Amino acid sequence: MSNIDKNAQKEIPDFLVSLFESFPYxxxxxxRDGTARMINDAALEMIGIKSREAHVGLYNVFEDPIVHKLGVTDQIRQVLEGKTVYLTDFTASYEDMIRYFDVxxxxLKLIISDITCFPLKNENGTVEYFAAVFIFKNVYMGKEEIGRGKQYIKTHWKEPFNADKIARAAHLxxxxxxxxFKLHTGLTPYEYYINYKINKLKEMLLDTNLSISQVFAACNMNYNGHSARLFRDKVGLTPSEYRKKYQNK
Structure with a gap:
């Protein structure tokens, strides 16, 4: 039983220890208070925890900042009422895991998993412990996927924004x-798309052979109050002010 914390081993019934050792996931x-009592080798490896000693007896799921950030703490607590809890697409930033824990x-950028939490009851039917089984769905390094998404935006920037098509191009x-995308760039795909479009407008505004409305039309945008405000919000100048300031530089 080398893969089980000794203190936990004394507290947890033998049949649970046996189940734990033979479990393949x-x-x-x-x-009950959320403190980790046992963790198997598969979980250590997939989560990236450096040592069992740094986790068992120290980690508390109800105090986990990532769990709080994802807003599922109260959902997990339902297991204490005897319910089985299913967390679908639990998406953890690996940068956050490094920040908060000894991993x-x-x-890596993201670890995405489905987690099933279920109660472990004693002979009196009281929930004494609870288990969490992880089914790891995807582990993303991200650079290749983000590159494909960026390339799609750059190729289709004149078209209306379509998040589904961009994601399909990235195979996600x-x-x-x-x-x-937000983890890698600090921007949503839509923000990146708008910024790219604004940069194209800035380039074309330097061509004085085109009117401002023609520049916007060439970028497949109507020149109206909304688009002018969007440009000003992003650049700090109106389109005409930008042209006057930079056309001779």
């Missing part, structure tokens, strides 16, 4: 791509 067992340095679901 990443698994953790927690006490290995790895070239829309929700996963959006999260990964």
């Amino acid at each position: 990443p698994l953790q067992i927690f006490s 290995k340095e790895r070239n 679901s829309k929700s996963h791509f959006t999260k990964l």
Whole structure:
């Protein structure tokens, strides 16, 4: 039983220890207060935890800032009422994991998993512990996917923004791509698209052979109050002010 914390081993019934050792998927067992009592080798490896000693007895799921950030703390607490809790597409930033926990340095951006939490009851039917089983769906390094998404935006910047098409070009679901893109660039795909479009407007505004309305039309945008405000918000100048300031430079 080398893969089980000795203190936890004394507290947890033998049949649970046996189940734990034979379980083929990443698994953790927690006490009612949310403290980790057992973690198997599969979970250590997939999560990237450096050592069992740095986790068992120290980590508390109810105090986990990533769990709080994703807004699922109260949902997990339902397991204490005897309910089985299903967390779908639990998406953890690996940068956040490095920031908050003693995990290995790895070239990862996101770990996406489905987690099932279920109660472990004693002979009296009281929830004494609860288990969490992890099904890791995707582990993203991200550079290749983000590159494909950026290239699609650059190729289709004159077209109306379409998040589904961009995500398909990156071979990801829309929700996963959006999260990964924001982690890599600090921008949503839509913000990146708008910035790219504004930069094209800035380039074309320097061509004085075109009127401002023609520049906007060439970028497949109507020149109206909304588009003028958008340009001013992004650049700090109106289109005409930008042209006057930079056309001779």
